[in-house]
Amino acid sequence: MSSILATIVDYLPKAPGLLPKWLLFISAVSVLNSVQTYISGLELTRRVYENKPLETTALSARTFGTWTFVSSIIRFYGAYYINNPLIYQLTLWSYTIAIFHFGSEWLVYRTAKLGKGLAGPLVVATTSITWMLLQKDYYLSLN
Numbered sequence: 001m002s003s004i005l006a007t008i009v010d011y012l013p014k015a016p017g018l019l020p021k022w023l024l025f026i027s028a029v030s031v032l033n034s035v036q037t038y039i040s041g042l043e044l045t046r047r048v049y050e051n052k053p054l055e056t057t058a059l060s061a062r063t064f065g066t067w068t069f070v071s072s073i074i075r076f077y078g079a080y081y082i083n084n085p086l087i088y089q090l091t092l093w094s095y096t097i098a099i100f101h102f103g104s105e106w107l108v109y110r111t112a113k114l115g116k117g118l119a120g121p122l123v124v125a126t127t128s129i130t131w132m133l134l135q136k137d138y139y140l141s142l143n
Contacts, residue, residue, distance in 0.1 A: 013079045015142065019135050023079035023091065026124055030072035037065025047117030048102075051110055071098065083143040092132045099125040 013020035036044055045061040046053040071094045078091030102121045105112040112118045 013082065015082045015139065017135070017138075019131055019139065020079045020082045022128070022131070023075050023082070026128065027072045027075040027079060030068050030075065034065040034069035034072065037061045037068070044117075047115075048121065049105065049111040050115060050117050051113045055111060082139045085140050085143065088132070088136065088140060092129065092136075095125045095128045095132070099129065 013024055033044075041058055042053075042056055042061050045064055046056045049056045074090055074094045077087050078094075081087040082091075098121060102112065102118060102125065106114065106118060106122075114122075
């Protein structure tokens with residue numbers, strides 16, 4: 001058991017602090033979210049857009065899953081190359097785009113409502129943006 005744990009630890013990002021591990025964790029969760037849009041279809045995606053669930057189609061769910069997968073790749077690179085200014089900015093932008101999307105669906109288009117489906121993406125994006133802005137100088141100074 002300890003050798004399995006040691007192997008897992010070997011693959012974690014080497015940069016100090018918890019932010020790189022957070023980015024890796026969110027990347028992994030995003031991959032799982034992406035896969036579910038292709039496997040289980042509409043159920044979980046409609047939870048996010050629960051004010052107008054019928055506007056969520058199988059096609060839009062898969063498109064959302066693809067977008068989420070691209071974001072997870074960016075965040076994966078952010079976890080392992082957090083000291084690279086371009087990757088740091090790209091990772092930060094991925095969360096900014098996400099909060100813009102979810103915020104506009106909630107406040108402008110009214111397809112989403114504040115509930116358990118929207119809470120996760122809003123909390124993750126807000127937490128990540130805040131954390132990355134607060135730690136930017138630290139991680140980029142390690143470059």
